[in-house]
Amino acid sequence: MPELPEVETTVSDLKKKIVGLKIIDVWADAKRLIKKSSFEIFKKQIKNAEIKKIERRGKNILIYLNPKSYSAKSDISREAHYTLDLKILLIHQKLTGHLLYGIWMMDKGRWTPKEKGPLNESVNRFIHLVFFLNNGKMLALSDLRKFAKVVLGSAEEILNSKDIKELGPEPLEKTFTLKKLKEAVRDKKAKIKQVLMDQKVIAGIGNIYSDEILWQAKIHPFKPANKLKNKELKAIYEAMGEILEKAVKLRGTSISDFRDPEGRKGNYVEILSVYQREGEECPRCGRKVKRIKLGGRSAHYCPKCQKL
DNA sequence: CGATTCCCCTGATAGC
DNA sequence: TGCTATCAGGGGAATC
Numbered sequence: 001m002p003e004l005p006e007v008e009t010t011v012s013d014l015k016k017k018i019v020g021l022k023i024i025d026v027w028a029d030a031k032r033l034i035k036k037s038s039f040e041i042f043k044k045q046i047k048n049a050e051i052k053k054i055e056r057r058g059k060n061i062l063i064y065l066n067p068k069s070y071s072a073k074s075d076i077s078r079e080a081h082y083t084l085d086l087k088i089l090l091i092h093q094k095l096t097g098h099l100l101y102g103i104w105m106m107d108k109g110r111w112t113p114k115e116k117g118p119l120n121e122s123v124n125r126f127i128h129l130v131f132f133l134n135n136g137k138m139l140a141l142s143d144l145r146k147f148a149k150v151v152l153g154s155a156e157e158i159l160n161s162k163d164i165k166e167l168g169p170e171p172l173e174k175t176f177t178l179k180k181l182k183e184a185v186r187d188k189k190a191k192i193k194q195v196l197m198d199q200k201v202i203a204g205i206g207n208i209y210s211d212e213i214l215w216q217a218k219i220h221p222f223k224p225a226n227k228l229k230n231k232e233l234k235a236i237y238e239a240m241g242e243i244l245e246k247a248v249k250l251r252g253t254s255i256s257d258f259r260d261p262e263g264r265k266g267n268y269v270e271i272l273s274v275y276q277r278e279g280e281e282c283p284r285c286g287r288k289v290k291r292i293k294l295g296g297r298s299a300h301y302c303p304k305c306q307k308l
Numbered sequence: 309c310g311a312t313t314c315c316c317c318t319g320a321t322a323g324c
Numbered sequence: 325t326g327c328t329a330t331c332a333g334g335g336g337a338a339t340c
Contacts, residue, residue: 296313
């Protein structure tokens, strides 16, 4: 499932590939993915939009669009007007969504990659939304579960929406200090794993990395956040930075079906210590990794290293 | 207000 | 073999 490192991988790749291109058409077979507007309106609004920049905020992908591209670029007032008019295409990939970039042909109702390569082994059968670009290539959203969320709105609208505005701090920003973590976590009575995954507390951490961070910090996932000692908070803070940075460097984890825009898997899966390793030996002490339920989610931990 | 439960969706897997 | 039931899981809404 895409969390901060996976979304960062997607965003940094897409920045290199599609900024400056124009969206000339859109296709979808799961129109429900598009929220807050009908597909027809969405299509009308996005056609001929130019991709200006791409950012990540938490697990959200923000694609800034200039909705109309005029050739009269020398007209400064018009340029200024359209800057104010910028739209944002927000994509949240949820569990199984991911963006792919390439060329596909529709064959017997299925999108098939034109060329041999990683995209062939990818999850093409779950492509439900396709943006056609003016360089002949396509940006496709593959999503097995169809849980992804796609919203188009004015830049102001999107940046002020709950999706973005209510997000907590970015854990990899330099401004995210130990003090900030303490402030965010201090008064929370909930279990630390839940708190780490709460997007309002810290943006971008989900089930995989919360398990990995807590294992490295030697903290039991059920420990109430407000009971953590300074030393423990420091350990969480350091593990968070190290693990997320390493995962970004390794281009994410492909535990379910995450792929980068070219259809390649992330490499962090080989580094995982506890996530989805129930019954395997803890890499630190050899005790068998346990899995416990936490509100419909599963937490993986080492019962010897991570005592409650 | 906080905590819990349900729901969205569908492939994989277990049980019969 | 083939059908049915169960499960996973981010996040939002409804409910306790």
